[in-house]
Amino acid sequence: MRLRGASATLVLFLASAAVAHAQTALKASGTVNVRTGPGTGYGIIGQAHAGQVYVGIATSGEWWKIYYNGGTGWTHGSYYSALSGSTGVKVTTDTLNVRSGPSTGYSILGQVYMGQIHFWTVHESIAPWYKIYWGGREAYIHGDYVTRVNLTGGGTAPPPPPPPSGTTNLSVTHYYQVNNYYCGPTSAQIVIQYVSGAYYGQHTIAAYCGTSPSYGTSNWMVKQAINYYAGAAYSQVSYDGERLRNNIRNNRPSNINFQCRYLAYWGYSSAMHHSVVKGYTGGGFYVHDTWMGPNKWASSTELYNAVVYHYNLTAMRY
């Protein structure tokens, strides 16, 4: 009895010591316990596994409080890296079923509740079902009862550095494509490296994208690769110059898929190509071109023509 009283006091103390955070996407680097409180003395309620991402909402020392299994749990932060620029789904109904697959024909695993937020595994969701991590496993919830929210980085992995004030040209590492049809994987590689800090080889990304010598890589798969490897929330959208500039102001480079025949730095030669827009001037943009080199300048009109009169679809952040 006394012990229970002491324990309750400890919980109260720790609860008051917890520091609330903006919702943070935390990616597990291995199998790690999830407990009822911020310490190894608390009971284990489940586990998170390598690659799974949970949403952290508060910290106490090195412990993170996460949404887990329909409630919350505590897990040690040293086994997680934070994913910046990713997207979560927030439950907007009192109780929402969690299923093992993307239809009502799959079994119910449990529930999530109003206000809880889960990491959205964009690349594997099947509309209108959102794939999430729930209680140590993959699961699905219906999209009609959630809203998307931005998740911040932070925690153990630093977010990308903010652009220095007064400049609009992000310090993005440039890579050249290693063969003549890897522009898609290379442009994804550049963005992934910048957004998450992680380096992935072009062959790895090309394998994920299904890149082929005959048709290269689709826009769609470039976007999928960024979201998969960087845990980011890029979307395939219609080209919009102001959106591009806004992304850059918000420290986000964008992938573009374009027709080179409208670009001066390509000598107006005819080819389809992927690259990364990472800065802008008053009348144009800086492009990290995977074939031509870093910081190539194209006027706003050139880029508009090159993208809009190509497919008009390109991978940009929300």
Place this chain on the structure above:
Amino acid sequence: MRRLTLIALGVALAGAILAGARGAHDTKRRASPKPRPVETPRDEAAALPSEGVAEPTRAPEPIDIRARLLKLEGDEIAKIEEEFEARVIEDPAFALQLFDVFLSETDPVKVSFLQNVLASHPPLRNDPEWLERFLKVAERDVRFDRRAAALLFIQQAETIRPVHDRLLALAEGDRELCAHALVALRGLPDRRLPDPRLVALAGRLAERETNPDVRGLAIRIEGNPQRAEKALSDPERVVRMHACQVVTSRAALEAAIRTESDPEVKQVMEFHFAQLK
């Protein structure tokens, strides 16, 4: 008598002094014309005494355009662009200097950069004389990159009416410049005018053009969903990708997705199919 003489002289002298004073006063009054009414700042400046307007204005420092363009890379581009654009606004002669360099520069990026600086100043890009200058380049220059850059200037004008017919001729008769002329005619989203002649030309190109890039572009610009539906089975993948963006029939697009063998085209089709919901 002598006394009378002295008095008369004194009176005459006083009269002369008074007359002289009056005369000086009249002269001065005549020398100062009635001030003009001031209505505008320009009038105000003109009404100032001559020494007020004679103050010499400092001539702007000359800019060695070619020397500056040698450093046209990385973050320097933004600085040079800002400096050149400011100078174009304040110094019309500088705009002509830029155009001279445009006519002799051989680097495609610098050529495009120069036209873009000139186009940044609305009075220039909307001036029929400047449109004519650039259109002549598009029609006659020997270098393709300069011709294409000239069309970029024209594309940014509020209206291309003064050069419209000649642009149509370029789009129809100049195979090298056709695609560029078409997008210049189509215009930027905020400067687009409904133009039945462009639609008719795009229709003709969509029908008979052999270059798939141009054919696809023409289908997009014409915007005819029926023609686009037929083009969903075009042998050229580029054409199919363009066409699926114009199609409005979900059934037609769904059928095309089922039979499409190119994975990239299929993904573009699926994206647009989702947009049609």
